[in-house]
Amino acid sequence: MNALTTSAAGLRRAARDHIRTPRLETPFHERLAALSEVNDWYSWAGYKAPHSLFDGELEYFAIRSTAALFDISPMVKYRITGPDAERYLNRLTLRDVRKLAVGRVQYTAWCDDHGHVLDDGTLFRLGEADFRLCCQERHLPWLLDSAFGFSVDIREETEEIAGLALQGPTSYAVLRDAGFAGVEALKPFAVATFPHEGGEVTISRTGFTGDLGYELFVPRAKALSLWDRLWSAGELHAIRAIGYGALNQARIEAGFIVANTDFVTAEGALRADRERMPDEIGLDWLVDPDKPNFNGRRAILDARRNQTLRYILVGLEIEGNIPAEHAIVYHRKKHEAGIVTAGIWSPTAKRNIAIASLERPYGSKFTEDLWVEIYAMRELQYQKLMKRAKIVPRPIVKLARRTATPPGLK
Amino acid sequence: MTSFDAIVIGAGHNGLAAATRLAKGGRKVLVLEAANGPGGAARGREFSPGFRSAGLAHIVNRLDADVARDIGLDLAGGETLLPTTVLDGSGKAVTLHGAYGESIDGVPAEEQAAFAALRKKLIFQAGILKRFLRRPPPQIGAISLGDLSTLAGAGLGLLRKGRGEGRDFLRMLLMNVADVADEYLADDRLKGLLAFDATLGIHLGPRSPTSLLGLYYRLTGEAAGKTGGQVVPAGGMASIAPAFVRAAEKAGVTIRCSAPVGRILADRGKASGVVMRDGIEITAPVVVSAIHPQTTFLHLVDPAESGTGFVRSVKNVRSHGNVAKLDLALDRVPDFAGLSPEARNGRIVLARSMEQVETAFNPAKYGEFSPDPVMEITLPSLAESSLAPSGGCTLSALVQYAPYRLKAGWEAGKPAFLKIVLETLERHAPGIGRTIVAADLMTPVDIEAEYNLPGGHWHHGELQADQLLVNRPTGAASGYATPIEGLYLASAGAHPGGGISGLPGWNAARHILSGGKP
Numbered sequence: 001m002n003a004l005t006t007s008a009a010g011l012r013r014a015a016r017d018h019i020r021t022p023r024l025e026t027p028f029h030e031r032l033a034a035l036s037e038v039n040d041w042y043s044w045a046g047y048k049a050p051h052s053l054f055d056g057e058l059e060y061f062a063i064r065s066t067a068a069l070f071d072i073s074p075m076v077k078y079r080i081t082g083p084d085a086e087r088y089l090n091r092l093t094l095r096d097v098r099k100l101a102v103g104r105v106q107y108t109a110w111c112d113d114h115g116h117v118l119d120d121g122t123l124f125r126l127g128e129a130d131f132r133l134c135c136q137e138r139h140l141p142w143l144l145d146s147a148f149g150f151s152v153d154i155r156e157e158t159e160e161i162a163g164l165a166l167q168g169p170t171s172y173a174v175l176r177d178a179g180f181a182g183v184e185a186l187k188p189f190a191v192a193t194f195p196h197e198g199g200e201v202t203i204s205r206t207g208f209t210g211d212l213g214y215e216l217f218v219p220r221a222k223a224l225s226l227w228d229r230l231w232s233a234g235e236l237h238a239i240r241a242i243g244y245g246a247l248n249q250a251r252i253e254a255g256f257i258v259a260n261t262d263f264v265t266a267e268g269a270l271r272a273d274r275e276r277m278p279d280e281i282g283l284d285w286l287v288d289p290d291k292p293n294f295n296g297r298r299a300i301l302d303a304r305r306n307q308t309l310r311y312i313l314v315g316l317e318i319e320g321n322i323p324a325e326h327a328i329v330y331h332r333k334k335h336e337a338g339i340v341t342a343g344i345w346s347p348t349a350k351r352n353i354a355i356a357s358l359e360r361p362y363g364s365k366f367t368e369d370l371w372v373e374i375y376a377m378r379e380l381q382y383q384k385l386m387k388r389a390k391i392v393p394r395p396i397v398k399l400a401r402r403t404a405t406p407p408g409l410k
Numbered sequence: 411m412t413s414f415d416a417i418v419i420g421a422g423h424n425g426l427a428a429a430t431r432l433a434k435g436g437r438k439v440l441v442l443e444a445a446n447g448p449g450g451a452a453r454g455r456e457f458s459p460g461f462r463s464a465g466l467a468h469i470v471n472r473l474d475a476d477v478a479r480d481i482g483l484d485l486a487g488g489e490t491l492l493p494t495t496v497l498d499g500s501g502k503a504v505t506l507h508g509a510y511g512e513s514i515d516g517v518p519a520e521e522q523a524a525f526a527a528l529r530k531k532l533i534f535q536a537g538i539l540k541r542f543l544r545r546p547p548p549q550i551g552a553i554s555l556g557d558l559s560t561l562a563g564a565g566l567g568l569l570r571k572g573r574g575e576g577r578d579f580l581r582m583l584l585m586n587v588a589d590v591a592d593e594y595l596a597d598d599r600l601k602g603l604l605a606f607d608a609t610l611g612i613h614l615g616p617r618s619p620t621s622l623l624g625l626y627y628r629l630t631g632e633a634a635g636k637t638g639g640q641v642v643p644a645g646g647m648a649s650i651a652p653a654f655v656r657a658a659e660k661a662g663v664t665i666r667c668s669a670p671v672g673r674i675l676a677d678r679g680k681a682s683g684v685v686m687r688d689g690i691e692i693t694a695p696v697v698v699s700a701i702h703p704q705t706t707f708l709h710l711v712d713p714a715e716s717g718t719g720f721v722r723s724v725k726n727v728r729s730h731g732n733v734a735k736l737d738l739a740l741d742r743v744p745d746f747a748g749l750s751p752e753a754r755n756g757r758i759v760l761a762r763s764m765e766q767v768e769t770a771f772n773p774a775k776y777g778e779f780s781p782d783p784v785m786e787i788t789l790p791s792l793a794e795s796s797l798a799p800s801g802g803c804t805l806s807a808l809v810q811y812a813p814y815r816l817k818a819g820w821e822a823g824k825p826a827f828l829k830i831v832l833e834t835l836e837r838h839a840p841g842i843g844r845t846i847v848a849a850d851l852m853t854p855v856d857i858e859a860e861y862n863l864p865g866g867h868w869h870h871g872e873l874q875a876d877q878l879l880v881n882r883p884t885g886a887a888s889g890y891a892t893p894i895e896g897l898y899l900a901s902a903g904a905h906p907g908g909g910i911s912g913l914p915g916w917n918a919a920r921h922i923l924s925g926g927k928p
Contacts, residue, residue, distance in 0.1 A: 091713075091714040112717070112718070112719055113719035113886070113893070142718060145721070145722050146721075148708070148713050148725065292678060293679050293714055295718050297678065298679050
């Protein structure tokens, strides 16, 4: 009896032990920590992730000029398999999964019954009945509840699968020199497996930078050897490890949105008017009304028909060079029209750019005479700037090398 | 092949009421019934050679007069209100005459006055709620003019009797029946009766919060034009299902029995018909599901056609029955101690006290049946002699608590529970045991199998505060229309709920005919 309680208490203590590690370390942490000169960490879904490793600006230029290595292991990953996997995902997500061939990747999003976006992410078709879904937030209860009536197996593999993004003009050269033969055949949004250390690494031509780039997934145990393989091959191609600050600049240029930055996910929103439909965050093109029923279909189509969509997401070009992050957008300098959710000085476009959420009819009907009010801090005093803003199509930075196949070497 | 404007799944009385109203509204209607005969839970059956049972229900206390008139239900008799007698085993009975005890025998004058005051209050309060029964519940976010007028009517109805009554209504609405009974009454048998009536068919004990709602629900019903009244039509309860069938056929409804539906056809959120279990497809722009909402959405409609959130909420509908139905074949009319011969054709409730009902509920919480159950009894063959051979008698009892999920399993539990029930009967009607020709006990599991009733729950889902009105069976399907265009709910699982009222079916049909937007 006593032995039993002791061991039960021991088990309980062991189960609580995670609190001793408030920040988890990714499979690449050892390498990142060794390279970190500035010790600038933040929490990404509970993992210790670098905001910057040595110099934000140089890290950004690694993406645009050479090759940047970014640890995406904290990204939430689900493995969905089984005879009904395609049908299940077709009901779950907005795009037609029947059109997603094996060896291809879809950028997609999924909604609740009210058509409010729960998250966006990438769906990898690894086999006829084998998918990986990657996203920002955790959704296991939703995914499991969605499985009622389907023959599918759903497993979270965030912990066991390590991920790396290798992005930039020399990224292909790095992979080639690392010995991944055949990688040149990968078109954008293609995915294939390649041998690594007696196992396999999954390489897809995807990324979050709008540049030539790849994402690599490997079992946790092979993470460091993959890193070392890329690192040594990349030396002559000026490979650099980067943090999120640099990636964020590249993604704003590419016009990509981030869940809970550019929109609030439906399950996380506390206020009823913070939820967003796909059409309200620039994802209307994902919605496929012709495919079989999917979550949110009726609500989205009703909102379109009844014209009850309230918001719109736009790209902005703003005069001057002061980033407009979280600035209020005005129409005719006086009517509040929305908010800038992300803004930077774009080193590649050489312009002040932003992504903004506007309340219709601003941004839909009224697209001219928009202004942003920027509070620039000047030695403990705000300087209020009213700057003209122009709606511009996304991506704001468009690079031919992103899609060229076979890819260039620099 | 003939084409139909509407397919009704399930030939229970609600399905037939819906079909008849639709047919009278000019629709060509086909009713599909899985069993080999119509009637649903009111379908009669021979449970022993020469002895017939009328099905689950053994008394009429809420058949809606408007529904009956509108669909042309020709049901003779049933003008005489039947008494209720409470027996506590002491031989001293309390008998309630008229509509829910307009007069009472067996208690002192002051207790009679106290009961009259409580009865008046409850009937007034139930009258406020009654306004909501004959129309779809208000749809949150799309409140209509009709909804506002019902709400205003309810408000005015409250104020009519002064601010004090309004306040008392709001105070009592979610109370438990035990506290209310204690406020007014002293007699244990009367309190036991109220406790029994409030909880029959619901997974609550009299001391559970909101248990008064069950009593309100009963008192929203009328029989022979009297609130709280109870009757048995000429020809007995077994004449009800055939009357619904006749009304439907007269209106031009086609009824097919032994015709189980395999699937409801739906594509991109729009229903278009059904596929029979034998593979035959029947199309129609309107499909009315007059069967359990969970069967409808978890088994007949492809879950891919519903949203994840909706499926989640349908799965969460609580629908585990608590009542066992006993049919006894007797070789003579039983003699209950204390029961006056004039009250024999009425309802007999075996309950000593509120505490007994509460104590009977306790084990049900933990998946066990009551070792000292409470029950209501009728003697159906007294009203319709053809139910039993000459000289014989049938006894019908609803016994609680008998939880659907019995921990020990009903295979082992049933003989043990039957023994307890028969012993209870023997105590109240000494010698009855020797007159038993056959005993047929249906546990909720048996009821589920016999009547295709998930959980063996005749309300098609708990009749509790969280599963009523705008939440019956669940928010997105509470207005008869469902998230699937062209698919409607019309069973007891829809508003207002179970019992032989015809209202869920009739309301659904009226909603469809009004062109009510889904």
